[in-house]
Amino acid sequence: MKETTHAIITENLTKKFGDFTAVDNISFDVKRGEIFGFLGANGAGKTTAMKMLCGLLKPTSGMGMVAGYDISKNSEKVKKSIGYMSQRFSLYQDLKVWENFRLFGGIYGLKDNEIASRTDEMLKNLGFYDERETLVQSLPAGWKQKLAFSVAILHKPSIVFLDEPTGGVDPAARRQFWELIYAAAESGITVFVTTHYMDEAEYCDRVSIMSEGKIAALDSPENLKQKFGCTTVEEVFHKLAGGVL
Amino acid sequence: MSSEHKPVVAENISKTFGQVTALQNISFETERGEMFGVIGPDGAGKTTLFRILTTLLVQTSGSAFVDGYDVKGDFRKIRKIIGYMPGRFSLYGDLSVEENLNFFASIFKVNPKDNYYLIKDIFHQLEPFRNRKASALSGGMKQKLALSCALIHKPSVLFLDEPTTGVDPVSRREFWQMLDRLKAIGITIIVSTAYMDEALLCDRIALMKNGILLGVNSPAGMVASYNNRLLAVKGDDMHSILKVLRDIKVVKSAYSFGHEHHAAISPDFGGDAVEKISQELTARGLNDTLVKSIKPSVEDCYMELSAN
Numbered sequence: 220m221k222e223t224t225h226a227i228i229t230e231n232l233t234k235k236f237g238d239f240t241a242v243d244n245i246s247f248d249v250k251r252g253e254i255f256g257f258l259g260a261n262g263a264g265k266t267t268a269m270k271m272l273c274g275l276l277k278p279t280s281g282m283g284m285v286a287g288y289d290i291s292k293n294s295e296k297v298k299k300s301i302g303y304m305s306q307r308f309s310l311y312q313d314l315k316v317w318e319n320f321r322l323f324g325g326i327y328g329l330k331d332n333e334i335a336s337r338t339d340e341m342l343k344n345l346g347f348y349d350e351r352e353t354l355v356q357s358l359p360a361g362w363k364q365k366l367a368f369s370v371a372i373l374h375k376p377s378i379v380f381l382d383e384p385t386g387g388v389d390p391a392a393r394r395q396f397w398e399l400i401y402a403a404a405e406s407g408i409t410v411f412v413t414t415h416y417m418d419e420a421e422y423c424d425r426v427s428i429m430s431e432g433k434i435a436a437l438d439s440p441e442n443l444k445q446k447f448g449c450t451t452v453e454e455v456f457h458k459l460a461g462g463v464l
Numbered sequence: 465m466s467s468e469h470k471p472v473v474a475e476n477i478s479k480t481f482g483q484v485t486a487l488q489n490i491s492f493e494t495e496r497g498e499m500f501g502v503i504g505p506d507g508a509g510k511t512t513l514f515r516i517l518t519t520l521l522v523q524t525s526g527s528a529f530v531d532g533y534d535v536k537g538d539f540r541k542i543r544k545i546i547g548y549m550p551g552r553f554s555l556y557g558d559l560s561v562e563e564n565l566n567f568f569a570s571i572f573k574v575n576p577k578d579n580y581y582l583i584k585d586i587f588h589q590l591e592p593f594r595n596r597k598a599s600a601l602s603g604g605m606k607q608k609l610a611l612s613c614a615l616i617h618k619p620s621v622l623f624l625d626e627p628t629t630g631v632d633p634v635s636r637r638e639f640w641q642m643l644d645r646l647k648a649i650g651i652t653i654i655v656s657t658a659y660m661d662e663a664l665l666c667d668r669i670a671l672m673k674n675g676i677l678l679g680v681n682s683p684a685g686m687v688a689s690y691n692n693r694l695l696a697v698k699g700d701d702m703h704s705i706l707k708v709l710r711d712i713k714v715v716k717s718a719y720s721f722g723h724e725h726h727a728a729i730s731p732d733f734g735g736d737a738v739e740k741i742s743q744e745l746t747a748r749g750l751n752d753t754l755v756k757s758i759k760p761s762v763e764d765c766y767m768e769l770s771a772n
Contacts, residue, residue, distance in 0.1 A: 260632040261602035261605065261631060261632045261635055262602030262603075263632075306630070359505075359507040360507060361505065361507075383630060386629050386630045387551070387626055387629035387630070388506065389503070389504065389505040389506065389770070390767060391770045391771070392506065401703060415633060417633055417722070418722035422720060440723065441723075444723075451722060452722070452723075456632075456633050456634070457633065460634050
């Protein structure tokens with residue numbers, strides 16, 4: 220069964236808002252343990268597609284399976300099996316570091332002792348144990364992002380969705396963040412990530428480039444470059460999503 | 465507006481919030497028509513600096529002038545001659561594209577038609593959506609509208625706080641082409657960014673960290689002052705290569721740069737760096753790696769400076 224080897228399967232997934240087709244018949248797979256980059260211009264339909272995959276938006280037509288569950292019929296189970304983090308929403312600023320872990324662990328139905336031990340383990344790995352009593356609002360943004368990512372994978376989801384996790388982050392902090400992504404992928408978590416930094420696209424196992432609701436290309440960075448005769452994914456992106464230029 | 469004054473002058477600006485020092489003795493000047501970039505990690509104080517120069521926040525000590533006007537005493541005058549695009553989307557989501565533009569024009573008591581030439585290259589892309597609510601625009605479109613609104617009164621100095629965060633590469637390129645045209649007609653632009661390919665497009669770049677201005681330099685000057693030898697390394701198992709590179713003694717730092725890794729070799733090493741690293745990689749079982757000597761980019765300089 221494909222469901223056992225793939226974290227995401229979509230077939231002709233479509234979302235329409237009135238007569239506007241935001242996502243237009245997209246079919247693709249993401250393998251388990253893969254780092255999958257989901258690229259596209261603003262307004263190409265990435266967020267809509269991601270919302271469907273996270274069980275937050277019902278598809279107009281087509282099929283999607285995430286973590287083995289049908290996104291149309293079993294959206295609640297999808298939500299329980301995934302982690303989600305975005306640049307915009309991450310942590311509760313007026314809660315302490317450990318309280319954020321406690322809250323999200325509780326929401327995902329983890330037992331108290333499980334939450335406590337996972338929290339300690341993760342904070343120690345981050346070298347952040349001494350800050351467990353600190354209010355999140357007083358932390359530097361780079362740290363908040365690392366914590367938000369840890370909270371998103373606290374319940375050991377099989378797949379984590381990262382929506383522009385490094386937007387507005389400086390080059391040094393971006394690289395530190397990607398080390399966390401690699402570590403998560405090594406531990407077997409599938410990573411589905413959107414980014415506007417094209418150097419980050421090169422760090423993915425495979426990337427897709429969306430344009431006007433469709434997937435214009437999908438392959439490993441190396442193969443994409445070869446196919447389009449480019450030296451970087453950035454050039455491929457400009458070729459496919461450029462349009463006016 | 466007085467052309468004999470420097471567009472922006474900062475003299476020993478400091479700002480503290482309670483116990484926290486957000487800015488410490490910041491001094492710099494910009495030239496007319498200059499594209500002046502501000503870079504630095506989160507919490508460096510970039511936004512605080514912007515808010516002081518745009519008269520939205522008062523410094524704890526030091527002084528600052530925009531077109532010769534004091535940010536403390538002459539804030540009313542300054543507000544009329546500057547354009548400001550804050551980091552967060554600042555337009556009225558419930559108003560349409562056109563209503564937002566007209567609103568900002570009316571605040572500055574200008575007719576949007578008079579200065580339309582300034583924004584027409586970018587605004588014409590918004591024309592098809594002129595009746596759409598600003599909240600329903602895509603990220604790139606929102607930023608283009610915000611820039612249009614910040615320009616409608618033809619400011620002398622434009623302050624842009626991370627204007628392209630969340631904006632795709634194609635729209636970013638268009639956005640910067642627009643900035644180039646504004647610069648060409650003499651508008652001074654102070655812009656912060658987390659994208660080093662944008663920093664490269666500035667005349668000069670100010671690097672901030674922990675509230676301190678570490679230095680101001682042109683991109684070329686910045687690259688010239690980089691004193692490590694730099695190597696690009698590529699191979700099949702990029703993840704292992706990075707780990708091994710960081711273990712090699714002469715490697716000062718190693719970071720991923722898209723499809724390759726960059727390894728900085730400390731200037732004290734006298735030998736053939738390419739050969740040395742190739743040997744070390746092979747000795748640790750990483751065959752078929754490609755090592756070559758390269759020139760540093762602004763991003764390499766950033767990584768070096770922000771690590772120190």
